[in-house]
Amino acid sequence: MAEDKTPGKKPAKKAKARKKLDLDRRDIPKQPVEARVRNFDEVALGYSAETAIEEAKRCLVCKKPKCIGSCPVEIDITGFIECIAQGDFAEGVRILKEKNLLPAICGRVCPQEDQCEGVCALTKKKGEIAIGRLERFLADWEAEQPDIEIPVIPPPTGRRVAVVGGGPAGLTVAGDLIRQGHGVTIFEALHEMGGVLIYGIPEFRLPKRIVKREVDYLEKLGVEMVTDFVVGKTRTIDSMLEEYDAVFIGSGAGLPWFMDIPGENLNGVYSANEYLTRMNLMKGYKFPDSGTPIVKHKKVAVIGGGNVAMDCARTALRLGAESHIIYRRSREELPARLEEIENTEEEGVTFQFLTLPIRYIGNDNGWVEAMECLRMELGEPDQSGRRRPVPIEGSETIIPFDAIICAIGNSPNPLIAKTTPGLEIGRRGNIVTDEETGKTTKDRVWAGGDVATGAATVILAMGAGRKAARSIHEYLGSLPVKS
Amino acid sequence: MFKLIDNYMIVPNIHLLTVEAPNVAREARPGQFVIVRADNEGERIPLSLSDWDAEKGTVTMAVMNVGKTTSRLAELEAGTSMPTVVGPLGNPSEIDEFGSVLCVGGCYGIGSIYPIARALKEKNNKVFTVLEARSSYLMYWEEKLRGFSDKIIYISRDGTHGYRGHVNQLPDIIESLGVPIDRVIINGCTLLLKKASDATRPLGIKTIVSLNPIMIDGTGMCGVCRVTVGSKTRFACVDGPDFDAHEVDWDELLQRRKSYMSEEAKPLRTSGCEKRGCLTTQPVVR
Ligand SMILES: Cc1cc2nc3c(=O)[nH]c(=O)nc-3n(C[C@H](O)[C@H](O)[C@H](O)COP(=O)(O)OP(=O)(O)OC[C@H]3O[C@@H](n4cnc5c(N)ncnc54)[C@H](O)[C@@H]3O)c2cc1C
Ligand SMILES: Cc1cc2nc3c(=O)[nH]c(=O)nc-3n(C[C@H](O)[C@H](O)[C@H](O)COP(=O)(O)OP(=O)(O)OC[C@H]3O[C@@H](n4cnc5c(N)ncnc54)[C@H](O)[C@@H]3O)c2cc1C
């Protein structure tokens, strides 16, 4: 195939393209709907090797692949797809991992339709290449191989870096720096590593063993991991700087928003974080075998339209509730991943679009029993380019619900900002960083991921981690050699 | 893993847990708390720090046995370990030269009021300490507290020690002290906090309570600990746990603490504080 890239061989390529145009994007097998709404096992089951090869062979191997430019970490997509097509999975994994430390995770949770797949030369109509599924296939294949390769690590540089937060940003920084011979310690507030991947995204979408595997791998590389350690409380950044040459802050955007409407503190009104943490981190879905109590609700309203809202609605459904998503705009504006919107619909979650809660109503015991809402219509586009929802006068309606889950967004937790003098904080509570290097306004401190951008995506957090690691490595290299 | 150095029942139903947690011990301040897990599958629960030793790297908590997790904690033997002891969390209690301060502790709060009394004394305050319990045999740490109190006053439900009654006796006690009290600080179960708050409200004395809503992470991430104070929603774990007692929406707090009551009865058939009312809890008689 290398010849295709040399000019002057056009006829051959044309012939190939004509021969190969296969418009049938291969489906990924899923657990049947009836079964999956009753369990917490993964919904999408993954390609078989045969299907993966078929799907890979559909790729046009474009000369100027747009897909690569639209992947935030610029994975050599054509490279790894060609490897799959030729059955050389090991080489495919190697190519993937050059740019993406956590392919098993990104393959599953990236919003591909807005990124790599969204610009594929085989447009939607022609069945864009299932890049994410292929990525996942390779990563899962690797996990099944008996010996995961541990790369050769250069001799220790004697330099040490503290990483705050064990989410995708922190894990990426740790992985990149340990491979350069630096000492790395991750400090994580919760009792498990993984950030949102562990406490937020449910098992049925991202099995925890996959996250665990990546974390274990980093541990094998020599990354030290300290859980149950709240930076800013257990120890301040300034005090860590005395012991470490550099600090990376990847503490995410964990502060839940509420709408500030009457009745929000009634029993049965949860933040998405509480609901999902109880279920995922604390294994609430195994209650009473696990110690985490959860209340059996009958009819649940989830407020919001992003991935978080879908995850809550599908979790509630699996716990036996009638589950509704309440979103103030229309289906078109739903910010969640397309695949998850489809899964959510298939599973029987009811969507109430153009609806805005204005008040929760409680019973005599202080439990929520209904929601008052307004119906909306779409007006002019706002700054985000999406049409702004406008309330319809006199459209107040009361709908009974015995639980409300508020999934309208999160912002960075102010704990570190408040205890770290010299860190510039933006208007939305985010740590201000240089986009290219992740440098903060404080000497020897870097930051990246949701804490810098506000709630975003796994791949962006990883991309930011990668850039910061590069910059930290450069900085450490500029220091006098330690004996 | 955090090694348990010592664990014993100091009075019926209350255990004193001493754990090796050097990072917590180093930073601990009066009024702060930790979040612990008794075992790997277990819930995360908050416990106030009753004492610590930065040199030895240990922290001590007084644990009132009310449910599944606290019972598990009570069963843990010295030498074993706990998977999670994270902290110190929350804001330290405000310690200043207030003048005369009344420190009130009930159940586990007798333990957690101790470092507060100590710090206040070190700031040259006059410290009056009130211990509240159902009966004389439920009082503990009098000796420790005496070292930092100008006077210790007792209230017992059955009148076996000091005043008979409960914290509704606070106005009488304050009057009998004969000096103006500049601040009242109360630690203990929610019902005690509320009753004490009601008792000092008419006196117009600034009253600080350490609130104890349900918590999970203790870092501001889940929002389950929200309380309404001064008609604003606050997260007790990061905005508190100390708040002005007279601004707290007590009904809401008592209500929210019951969120998991019926569910929690399932794993263990003991009731929480509020079910029987903490002030009337029957102690485990050995
Ligand atoms: C329910 C849900 C579903 C999502 N679905 C998707 C999806 O499908 N696709 C996608 O791309 N993105 C999704 N996201 C977003 C994505 O998970 C985040 O953008 C990403 O995890 C951000 O990574 P991070 O490393 O910056 O932060 P996080 O993953 O938030 O990790 C931060 C870590 O830092 C720890 N921490 C915080 N403060 C401290 C402190 N003071 N000391 C020590 N540790 C601290 C936290 O406990 C946490 O473990 C979802 C998010 C949620 C909540
Ligand atoms: C800041 C703070 C400091 C505290 N300090 C102490 C202390 O020093 N000593 C002590 O004995 N107790 C303390 N508590 C209360 C203690 O956390 C609860 O008694 C404990 O969580 C009960 O757990 P359980 O599993 O044994 O009981 P459960 O059977 O789970 O519940 C019994 C009752 O305890 C309350 N509760 C349950 N889970 C939680 C939770 N995660 N957080 C808070 N309350 C809950 C509920 O009202 C419930 O009805 C403190 C609470 C807070 C918020």
Ligand code: SF4
């Ligand atoms: S990391 Fe995400 S955007 Fe990049 S190729 Fe993989 S699925 Fe696409």
Ligand code: SF4
């Ligand atoms: S744009 Fe689509 S067809 Fe072209 S190389 Fe990328 S995946 Fe293949």
Ligand code: FES
């Ligand atoms: S305990 Fe989770 S926000 Fe306070």
